[in-house]
Amino acid sequence: MDIEGTTTSIAFVKDRLFPFAETALEGFLAAHGERPEVQAILAEVRALAPGQQPAEALRAWMAADAKVTPLKALQGLIWHQGYADGRLQGHLWPDVAACLRAWAAGGVRLAIYSSGSVAAQRDLFGHSEAGDLTPLLSGFFDTRIGAKREAASYAAIAAELRTAPAEMLFLSDVAEELDAARAAGLQTCQLVRAADGTQPAGRHPEAVDFPEVARRFGLPAGSPPR
The missing domain is CATH 3.40.50.1000 (HAD superfamily/HAD-like)
Structure with a gap:
């Protein structure tokens, strides 16, 4: 099964999950940027977008709704916090x-x-x-x-x-x-x-x-x- 549009409304993903990650991006990187899994994601971002700051590349991918693996991995980490503390x-x-x-x-x-x-x-x-x-x-x-x-x-x-x-x-x-x-x-x-x-x-x-x-x-x- 697919998720968005199949088990779950498109609006939940577009209007709830995506803005949640976008708002939290810089704060999450500042607080958790040294974690090994975040470092690995940022290394992937640098490899895919050389010459750009990772946060800049991530925001551009978010704006384009790009299906880029390191972006999706980072969004997942941000959402994990929201699910864990009940905000999501x-x-x-x-x-x-x-x-x-x-x-x-x-x-x-x-x-x-x-x-x-x-x-x-x-x-x-x-x-x-x-x-x-x-x-x-x-x-x-x-x-x-x-x-x-x-x-x-x-x-x-x-x-x-x-x-x-x-x-x-x-x-x-x-x-x-x-x-x-x-x-x-x-x-x-x-x-x-x-x-x-x-x-x-x-x-x-x-x-x-x-x-x-x-x-x-x-x-x-x-x-x-x-």
């Missing part, structure tokens, strides 16, 4: 948690593939509005395994999960990501959530929510949201 809570669409619980209980292996870092993924599902859902998830993948619009990334995920691609289903709101997954042999379904303004691409099976995914693909149905 992971948004999920009301239909998601019940279906994830039903699917996991029915023996379906669940995994996440998002451009956000693995750490950020774990925090969102670990501090979600529906509680800690990380025990339901058996895999987390980010752009370190490859870009989301490249078929090789999905083949690599299938290899990591030791699962035949044809036995896997990828859920996303982005048609180009689904195209890449299908090229790697996966089954696909586009989430077309009206609240996010997603437009159906017309070249993949579609569902308006997770219960419809369950009906279309014969998955266990979760209890309807109250």
Whole structure:
């Protein structure tokens, strides 16, 4: 599963998470810049943006919503603090948690593939509005395994999960990501959530929510949201 636009509203990511990281950037670097994991991220930034100050490069990538791995890793560290102290809570669409619980209980292996870092993924599902859902998830993948619009990334995920691609289903709101997954042999379904303004691409099976995914693909149905 993708996150933004699939399990989680685009508005939560764009209007809550991104501004949170942007506001906290300089303060976080000043307070935590000597931590080894931050130093490693800053080294990646310098390698990708030579001649620029890391904070300057990071802000430019933020403004462009660039899917750059060191930016996503740093955002994840900043968000981690927000989740830990209660300033952030992971948004999920009301239909998601019940279906994830039903699917996991029915023996379906669940995994996440998002451009956000693995750490950020774990925090969102670990501090979600529906509680800690990380025990339901058996895999987390980010752009370190490859870009989301490249078929090789999905083949690599299938290899990591030791699962035949044809036995896997990828859920996303982005048609180009689904195209890449299908090229790697996966089954696909586009989430077309009206609240996010997603437009159906017309070249993949579609569902308006997770219960419809369950009906279309014969998955266990979760209890309807109250």
